[in-house]
Structure formats: C-alpha cells, structure tokens
Amino acid sequence: METLANLESFVRSAETGSFSAAARLLALTPAAVSRNVAILERNIGVRLFQRSTRKLSLTEAGESFLANIGGNLEALQTAINAVTTDQGEPAGVLKVSLAPTFGIGHILPLLPAFLARYPLIRPEWHFENRAVDLIAEGYDAAIGGGFELTPGVISRTLAPAEVVAVASPAYLAQRTLPASPADLARHIGIVMRGSRTGRIRQWLMRDGAGNEVPASMNESIVLNDPAAMREAAVLGLGVTLLVLSDVQPNIQRGELVRLLPDWQADAGAISLYYPSRTLMPAKTRVFIDFVVAAFETKTA
Template identity: 85%
Template structure:
C-alpha cells in the first residue's frame, strides 16, 4: 500500500516541475519530497521522472501514472479530511517548549480561553531557556527566539524582540539618566551570561536615525535568566538590557523606566516553531491557529 505522502510528493512535483516548488506547497524540504518520490519509484519498480540539474520531467510511465491518479488523489485527501472531522474535537497531549519570561507573561494567559474552546487537549508545557529539537524530542511546537531552522521545521513570527535598557525608579533616584549607550558604563550593570556560549551577552544599539553604538554594561551582577534579570532590576539593583515584550507591562505600570527611549538592539523575532507534517495533528493545528490569531498573525 503506497503512502499518501509519496503520492502527494509525486503529484505536486509533476504539476510544478520541481521538487523545491512541490516542497513549498507541502511544507516539506526538497530533500523529503525527492526521498518520497524515490521511494514511490522503488515500490512500483518504475522510473517516473527524468532528472537533470536544471529540469524535472515525467517519463512516459510517469505521465500515465499521473493521469491515472489525477482526481483520485484529491478525493483521497478530501476523504481523509472528512474522517478527521468526524472523529470529534482536537484532543491529546500538546507538548510545547516556551521561553520562560515570554511564555509565562504572554502565552500562558491564553491558556484558559484555549482550553475552554478545546477541553480535550491536555497541555504539557515546558518553560526553558534552550533551543529544543522539536522532532527528536517529540515537541508539537516551541515559542522563543533564535532557533536554527533545521530541515522539517517551520517558523512564524509572533513579536519583535527589541532589546531595551531599563532600571527601576528607586535605582534612578538621584542619578543622571544616560543620554547615549556609552553612558550606561556609568551605572551598575545587570548582565546575562549565555547558557550556550558561556559568554556575557553584548548588544549593539541603533537609534531612529540609524546610528549604531555599543551598549556595554558593567558586570556588577551576572545572571543567566531574563526573568531573574528583570527581578533584579525591579529590586533596584541596577540597569539591565532585556527584550521589550518581557518588560512592557512593568514599564506601563511605572515599576521600570525605559532608558534611552530612542535606542534599541535587534535580537531577532520571537517566533512560533513547529514541525512540518503532511498530516498535522488537529491539536497542533488549532494551537498554531489560536496563538497566531492572539498575536495578530
């Protein structure tokens, strides 16, 4: 019995004339599409494509096979969608990795509404400062920043990750506010040592005119977690550099003050990551749709 993935890869490659174009339609890698087609050829014992570095064309046997599948593939896909709908609501364990500060502050508050809509889903959410291997570790999705897009993983942007300088009103009392990133050296610094690199994180800030300047803090307090850095700043221990979504609530409440308001560093986007699959579980699909809608995506 031939798999649907192999048949889909063959039909879309034939229609587009390219493994790469078929991969984009199927949310797979070109290598995966090529592998599926090769498996189909091996299982049938027939060469379906003539391959060259510049062109992909059907053999005579491939043309006949495509004609015989034709609408049957669409009917099969429709049947699968129908039977999936008949099984009822999305259900099962939803394993998600989340960056702790952003996850707790911005994603966890979405959970009551999500569970009210999908009560048969059981969340297993891991709050961790690391890049997980979605496929090898069995995660349905991950939310964070700076993930390397390995083959088979899709990324969708949730929010910009602008790095800003903040301190508490208690710390700033009686101190001169910095006018440029260089002035940060005149303050007590709360810095982060990267878990993966073991080095102190350094940032280059940019203003609205496009000017750049190094933002160097004194290494008075060294921590390895953004939530701890935010708490240290709230305690009035010094100035720190954090992702704006992690401190925006505290800034709005007046618990933290954004220093150098015209300056920020770019840490890349905070994104939702998930494995590309021909048949995505309903629990994962509705989670992706729910989160993207919540963030305006």
Template identity: 75%
Template sequence: METLANLESFVRSAETGSFSAAARRLALTPAAVSRNVALLERNLGVRLFQRSTRKLTLTEAGEHFLVEIGGNLDALQTAIASVSNDRSEPAGVLKVSMAPTFGITHVMPLLPAFLARYPKIRPDWHFENRPVDLIEEGYDAALGGGFDLAPGVVSRALAPAHLVAVASPAYMAGRLTPTDPGDLARLDGIVMRSSRTGRVRHRTMRNAVGDEMPAQLAETIMVNDPGAMREAAILGLGVTLLAVSDVLSSIEQGKLVRLLPRWYADAGAISIYYATRALLPAKTRVFVDFVVEAFERERLAERFAGSVG
C-alpha cells in the same frame, strides 16, 4: 489519477534538488519521497529526474511537467486542506516550543480559553531558550525570535522584539539617571552569556529620530536566561537590557523603571513559526489563528514597541 503524495514529492524534490531536503519539508523519510517519485515516473512512463550521488537534475520531460502542475499543486493542497479542516474537529498532541519568560507570561494565560474551545487538543509545550528545528524535532509550532527559516518553515510576525534598559527604583536611588546609552557603562550591568557561543552580546540602541549609540553594559553579573536577568534587576543588582515583553508587567507594577525612555535596541520580531507542509493539521492551524487573534485583541504589538516610549 496520480495521488497528491506522488505529485507533491516530485514538486518539492524539484524545488530543493534532493529527496532528503524534500523529505524534511514534507515530514517524510527520503525513501518515501524517492518511492513516490519512482511511482509517478512509472505511471507516466517517463523519467522526470537524472539522478546522481550529489544531486537531482530535471529531465526535459520533468521541467515541462513541473511547469504544468507547479501552481496547480498549491491550489489543490489549499482546497484539500480547507475541506479537511472544515470537516474535522481539531485534535491531537500540539507540540510547541517557546521562550520561558515570554511563554509563561503571555502564552500560558491563553491556554484555558484555547482548551475550552478545542477540548480534543492536548498541549505538549516546551519552554526553552533555543531556536528549535521544527521539522527535524517534530514541533507543530514555535514562538520567539531569531529562528533561521529553513526550507518548509514560515514565520508570522506577532510583535516587535525591542530591548529597553531597566533597573529597580532602589538601585537607581541616589544615582545619576543616564541621559544616553553611553551612560549605562558607569552602572553595574546584568548581561546574558550566549549558551551557543559563550559570548556576551552588546547592543546598539536607537531613538525615534534615528540616532544610534552602542550600549556597552558593564559585565558585572552574567547569566544565561532573560528571566534571571529580570529577577537580578528587580533585586537591585544593576541595569539590564531586556525585551519589553519580558519586563512590561514589572514596569507596570513599579518593580522596575525604564531608563532612557526614548531609546531601544531592535532585536527583530517576535514571531510564530510553523511548517508549510500540505494538509496543515487543524490543531496547528487553529493554534496559530488563536495566538494571532489574541495579540491583536490585546494590542501587544503596540505595547511591546520600545520605540513609542
């Protein structure tokens, strides 16, 4: 009987058209994938791929074999992962990437309860403002937004990433309160310069009825971290646009006030990302479930929605 590794290497190679792409999805080396496929061909006694320096092409026998096992392979992977995860206690190093402000504020507080439930897991958490490559860099999961869904990676949305305009009460004292996003341009602006492009990104805001208007903040102060933007606003240096998740506690504590309460900028979603490889480690599965449950329990999707005012 063929091993799951051989069958999986064949199916992923057929889907991606190369051993290298299949290897990234499976967290293997290209040589290992090629070896698995060659062993499968030898055992079956047929050639499954026509190989060239540029790509792989299925033979007629390979096309037929792919149709026969494609769906059954997914079912087999799920069954094996379920049995394995049920029998083994989650353990090992859990390497996770997350944005600093969001991670420290909303994910770090989950750690005590998570470790109490899964004491054999050892967190290796990286707080960084960049979309990591989960497979190439060896991450088990990542939290944030703006990730490209590379082959072999899936995302699960946790909450909306809505940006709102905020400033300190001291800064707004004696100043006219803006009535629409266009009014923000006459205030001192705290903006973020992209570490990748070096440019300042300006947003378009919308309201509940669908009206849209550019929010062209003055580039009075430029930083490269949302946490620094929040602190600059708290210090009374101007107005800024930040995700609700980054400023919610500051608003609740009275350190910041939300301007234009019916307007927000939609920056996508805050999601949790992980690889869709066979036999997803128990440590990753329980972490994803734990975070999802926490967001639902705390109603964070609703609380992070700038559209509700």
C-alpha cells in the same frame, strides 16, 4: 497500505519534476522526499521515475500510477484536513516551542480560553531559549525571535521586540540616573551570554531622532536566560537590557524602572513560526488563528 507521506511525495515530485521542488512544497528535505518515493517504489515493486543528475521523469508505469491516484490523493487530503476526529473537532497533541519569558508571560495566559474552545487538543509546550528545527524535531509551531526562515517555515509577527534598560528602585536609590546609553558603563551590568554564539550580547540603542549610541554595559553579572536577568534586576543587582514586553508588568507594578525612556534597541520581532504544509493539521491551524487574533486585539 501506503502512507500518505509516500504517496504525496510521489505526486508532488511528478508535478514539479524535482525532489527539491517537492520538498519545498511539503516542508521536507529533498533527501526525505527521495526516500519516501524509493520506499513507495520498493513496496509496489515498480520503478516510477527515471533519475538522472539533471532530470527527473516518470516511467510509463509512473505516468499510469499518477493518473490513477492524483485526484484521489487531493480528495483524501481535503477529507483529512476537514475532519480530525469523529466529532469533526481539532484534536491531538499540540507540540509548541516557546521563548520562556515571553511564552509564560503572554502565551500561557491564553491557554484557558484556547482549551475551553478546543477541549480535545492536548498541549505539549516546551519553554526553551533556542531556535528549534520545527520540521526535524516535530514541532507544530514555535514562538520567539531570531529563527532562520529555512525552506518550508513561515513566520507571523506577533509583537515588536524593543529592548530597553531597566533597574529596580532600590538599586537606583543612591545612584545617578544615566543620561545616555554611554552612561550605562558607570553601572553594574547584568548581561546575557548567548548559548549559540558564546558571546555577550551587544546592543545599539536609538532615540526618536535617529541618533545611535552603543549601550556600554559592564559585564558584572553574566546570565544566559532573560527571565533570570529580569529577576536579578528586580533583586536590585544592577541594570539590564531586556525586551519591553517581558518587563512591562514589572514596570507597571513598580518593581522595575525604565531608564533612558527615549532610547531603545531593535531586536527584530517576536514571531509565530510554523511549517508550511499542504496538509496542515486542524489543531495547528486553530492555534495559529487563535494566537494571531489575540495579539491583533492587543495592538488594536
């Protein structure tokens, strides 16, 4: 029996007239779509497309095959999307990549309620400081910032990523508070070296009036993980710049103090990323809806 992936690649390629256009619809690469169609042709022993550098057209056999399976494929997709287990409940392994600090602090606490509602879903969550390739690496979703929206990937904003300066009360006890971002150069800096670029992350801070000043940080302590930077600041080792949502609990507990309260840097947004698929598994759909609803409640 042919796989759904091979049949869907054939139908979408026939409908759009190109492997590339079909690939965008299916969140695959054009090479993967072409390969799926080639496997289908080999398995049934019939050439379905006439291929040229400029045009993709159905053979007579391909037109007949499309007419016979087109409607049936749509019905099969609808049936699979509606029912994922005998009980009709979302089920299966939910593979998600999460930025460690944000994921542990804000997404992991949602898990008990999520599993209580969807007990047949099995989380496989990876906490990692990198932008994964959702499609190539088989992730159902990812949460973080800085992802490139490659073809077939959709994003939903969860929260703004406002970068602020913080330090512990112990560190600040015998020091003068900075009056502007330029004054941060007088302090011990806890900075981050990006794993992808190999460079120290630089920030441009902005106040409510729109004034912009570079945050001049001494590279006294260099780390590669925001959670480690936060803990180093809590230990009184220096001043650091981190996303506000990652350090808000520490500020509320008095472990950290926000410096320069009128100044912040824009790091974009913390977003939920997922592949755009004609057939989205129910487990992924309910996870997206659950997380988005939770953050809409927080910001309401």
